[in-house]
Amino acid sequence: xxxxxxxxxxxxxxxxxxxxxxxxxxxxxxxxxxxxxxxxxxxxxxxxxxxxxxxxxxxxxxxxxxxxxxxxxxxxxxxxxxxxxxxxxxxxxxxxxxxxxxxxxxxxxxxxxxxxxxxxxxxxxxxxxxxxxxxxxxxxxxxxxxxxxxxxxxxxxxxxxxxxxxxxxxxxxxxxxxxxxxxxxxxxxxxxxxxxxxxxxxx
Amino acid sequence: xxxxxxxxxxxxxxxxxxxxxxxxxxxxxxxxxxxxxxxxxxxxxxxxxxxxxxxxxxxxxxxxxxxxxxxxxxxxxxxxxxxxxxxxxxxxxxxxxxxxxxxxxxxxxxxxxxxxxxxxxxxxxxxxxxxxxxxxxxxxxxxxxxxxxxxxxxxxxxxxxxxxxxxxxxxxxxxxxxxxxxxxxxxxxxxxxxxxxxxxxxxxxxxxxxxxxxx
Numbered sequence: 001x002x003x004x005x006x007x008x009x010x011x012x013x014x015x016x017x018x019x020x021x022x023x024x025x026x027x028x029x030x031x032x033x034x035x036x037x038x039x040x041x042x043x044x045x046x047x048x049x050x051x052x053x054x055x056x057x058x059x060x061x062x063x064x065x066x067x068x069x070x071x072x073x074x075x076x077x078x079x080x081x082x083x084x085x086x087x088x089x090x091x092x093x094x095x096x097x098x099x100x101x102x103x104x105x106x107x108x109x110x111x112x113x114x115x116x117x118x119x120x121x122x123x124x125x126x127x128x129x130x131x132x133x134x135x136x137x138x139x140x141x142x143x144x145x146x147x148x149x150x151x152x153x154x155x156x157x158x159x160x161x162x163x164x165x166x167x168x169x170x171x172x173x174x175x176x177x178x179x180x181x182x183x184x185x186x187x188x189x190x191x192x193x194x195x196x197x198x199x200x201x202x203x
Numbered sequence: 204x205x206x207x208x209x210x211x212x213x214x215x216x217x218x219x220x221x222x223x224x225x226x227x228x229x230x231x232x233x234x235x236x237x238x239x240x241x242x243x244x245x246x247x248x249x250x251x252x253x254x255x256x257x258x259x260x261x262x263x264x265x266x267x268x269x270x271x272x273x274x275x276x277x278x279x280x281x282x283x284x285x286x287x288x289x290x291x292x293x294x295x296x297x298x299x300x301x302x303x304x305x306x307x308x309x310x311x312x313x314x315x316x317x318x319x320x321x322x323x324x325x326x327x328x329x330x331x332x333x334x335x336x337x338x339x340x341x342x343x344x345x346x347x348x349x350x351x352x353x354x355x356x357x358x359x360x361x362x363x364x365x366x367x368x369x370x371x372x373x374x375x376x377x378x379x380x381x382x383x384x385x386x387x388x389x390x391x392x393x394x395x396x397x398x399x400x401x402x403x404x405x406x407x408x409x410x411x412x413x414x415x416x417x418x
Contacts, residue, residue: 083217
């Protein structure tokens with residue numbers, strides 16, 4: 001039984017269109033996600049996967065349609081959002097303070113992403129895969145209900161992919177929602193797979 | 204409130220580690236040092252024009268941190284993460300302006316004491332100069348954050364920033380120079396009013412620019 005308080009997290013994207021410049025990025029898109037859902041958002045380059053995640057995150061406005069979310073949202077995209085000169089631990093501590101998260105949550109996130117050995121290393125010295133793991137650790141630390149992960153497997157070795165899958169599984173087991181935009185399918189058993197078609201080139 | 208203080212502290216830390224704290228101060232003092240080389244060691248001339256030179260140096264020093272104020276945070280996704288946590292762009296701009304006051308305005312005020320000694324400014328004028336700059340520097344901090352938000356990501360951002368900043372600061376410069384005259388009262392009041400208006404409005408202008416720049 002979930003320990004979360006009502007209302008449960010949810011995402012409702014209803015008949016959304018997004019036009020950027022003179023290009024239709026999304027058209028007539030409807031997505032519904034409830035507590036416990038994992039949605040794999042897939043499609044060709046430029047089909048609007050990242051745009052969908054940014055819409056749900058509230059960072060973009062839809063040209064038409066409506067988007068409603070319930071619950072706190074965390075986003076891990078190509079932007080690391082960690083101060084390069086800080087150590088991994090201190091960079092995560094900054095966001096933990098912003099989110100009112102405990103030191104335990106930060107330590108658990110470091111452990112979940114196997115970053116304890118890198119905790120005192122400045123973020124700027126991390127490799128691509130390590131940066132990706134640090135970015136996911138930021139999401140874990142946030143204790144958000146909805147995770148939006150944009151290409152989270154890029155640069156990760158197989159052990160790290162397994163750790164991420166484990167974290168995703170644990171998150172949805174406690175009632176969370178995860179949207180994964182990726183070309184490669186996650187190895188976990190997915191509830192839904194959302195395929196975005198490539199839209200027309202011109203508006 | 205704790206999160207607000209953490210963001211302001213982050214701005215000061217970034218200024219310190221990124222050279223944004225000492226660079227304007229060094230520039231400011233370099234101008235004060237170089238000026239007598241140009242005019243010659245005429246004490247009367249230096250006393251008469253030194254205050255104005257420090258005002259111009261302060262305006263130009265405002266330009267130096269512009270490139271590091273917004274663009275790195277936008278590129279790193281920090282601004283997106285704050286927006287997702289419900290931080291309004293105006294509030295984010297306010298933390299950056301307050302951070303600039305601590306990391307730019309206060310060090311520059313301290314450097315003014317040194318700079319005025321290098322130029323040989325009369326002690327009687329130092330107090331007026333410090334008061335005038337103390338009024339104007341928060342406004343300059345607000346303008347630098349606003350222009351940084353407007354130009355973030357544009358090619359030639361620093362040159363464009365200079366072109367935008369210099370005309371906007373003309374009232375501050377005129378009233379600031381006016382405070383160095385024999386009757387500084389009215390000029391000081393006008394300087395205070397102008398600086399207060401700019402300081403109060405800049406979080407909104409910078410916030411709007413941050414919002415417009417989100418892609």
